[in-house]
Amino acid sequence: MLPLLLTVLLAGSTGFFLLKKEGFGFWGNEESKKSEGSPIKEIRLAILGPSSSGKTTLFHYLTEGKILKNPDPTSLTGEKIKEKIIEQDNKRIKLLSTEDIPGSESSIMAYCENLIIKSDFIFFIFNCYLFQIDEKYCLTTKAFIDFVFRHNNNKRVILIGSHVDKLHNQQDSENSRRKDTENIINILLPEFEIDKIREIELVNLTSSKEISNLKSMLFK
Numbered sequence: 001m002l003p004l005l006l007t008v009l010l011a012g013s014t015g016f017f018l019l020k021k022e023g024f025g026f027w028g029n030e031e032s033k034k035s036e037g038s039p040i041k042e043i044r045l046a047i048l049g050p051s052s053s054g055k056t057t058l059f060h061y062l063t064e065g066k067i068l069k070n071p072d073p074t075s076l077t078g079e080k081i082k083e084k085i086i087e088q089d090n091k092r093i094k095l096l097s098t099e100d101i102p103g104s105e106s107s108i109m110a111y112c113e114n115l116i117i118k119s120d121f122i123f124f125i126f127n128c129y130l131f132q133i134d135e136k137y138c139l140t141t142k143a144f145i146d147f148v149f150r151h152n153n154n155k156r157v158i159l160i161g162s163h164v165d166k167l168h169n170q171q172d173s174e175n176s177r178r179k180d181t182e183n184i185i186n187i188l189l190p191e192f193e194i195d196k197i198r199e200i201e202l203v204n205l206t207s208s209k210e211i212s213n214l215k216s217m218l219f220k
């Protein structure tokens with residue numbers, strides 16, 4: 001069973017339950033643009049989240065196909081990400097140029113709003129281990145998520161809880177991953193509507209298997 005499937009939450013009278021689906025559904029039934037044979041989608045992606053959550057790691061993997069060993073914290077001025085075509089399953093995605101920004105508070109103030117406006121959809125990455133054990137990290141992350149929702153103009157936001165490998169000994173265990181997902185949702189639920197936080201995925205971004213599954217979800 002694939003460890004990395006998008007978790008979708010459905011609200012019910014007794015709370016919520018989790019369903020799994022295989023991809024982000026970008027391709028759906030709609031006719032994608034065709035160029036040179038295979039369908040191509042153009043996406044401008046914003047990757048936001050607190051410091052050291054894995055934004056640069058994910059950008060680098062998506063664009064270069066490699067996991068950085070020891071990425072430097074992104075500088076205050078941010079880094080340009082050049083347009084790049086990525087391919088899988090005879091489908092292509094043109095990742096339009098964007099910016100990798102640091103997770104510091106000053107960068108949120110300086111760049112976030114503009115980046116959200118320009119982008120088609122948003123990955124919000126946070127460290128799901130710290131989120132559950134460090135109250136300050138949890139509070140600042142929730143404030144950041146709230147900022148994104150207040151500025152996102154109904155653009156799709158996908159929450160990604162990184163560092164899942166730091167949680168007990170679960171590694172790939174489907175059950176414990178589901179429990180942690182539920183726990184994180186329960187922490188978020190008092191402040192956010194279920195509809196806004198229903199797309200959430202926990203992942204170890206340093207595992208080539210897991211980060212490549214995450215990338216695959218862009219093509220499904």
Ligand SMILES: Nc1nc2c(ncn2[C@@H]2O[C@H](COP(=O)(O)OP(=O)(O)OP(=O)(O)O)[C@@H](O)[C@H]2O)c(=O)[nH]1
Pocket residue numbers: 049050051052053054055056057058068069070071072073074075101102103104162163164165166203204205206
């Ligand atoms: N164990 C583990 N380490 C991770 C994971 N994701 C990222 N890291 C590590 O966390 C550190 C920070 O990763 P970055 O990609 O630089 O994080 P960032 O969000 O770009 O950080 P800033 O640019 O400073 O905001 C690096 O050492 C990564 O290797 C994960 O899922 N598990």
Ligand SMILES: [Mg+2]
Pocket residue numbers: 055056057072073074100101102
């Ligand atoms: Mg970075």
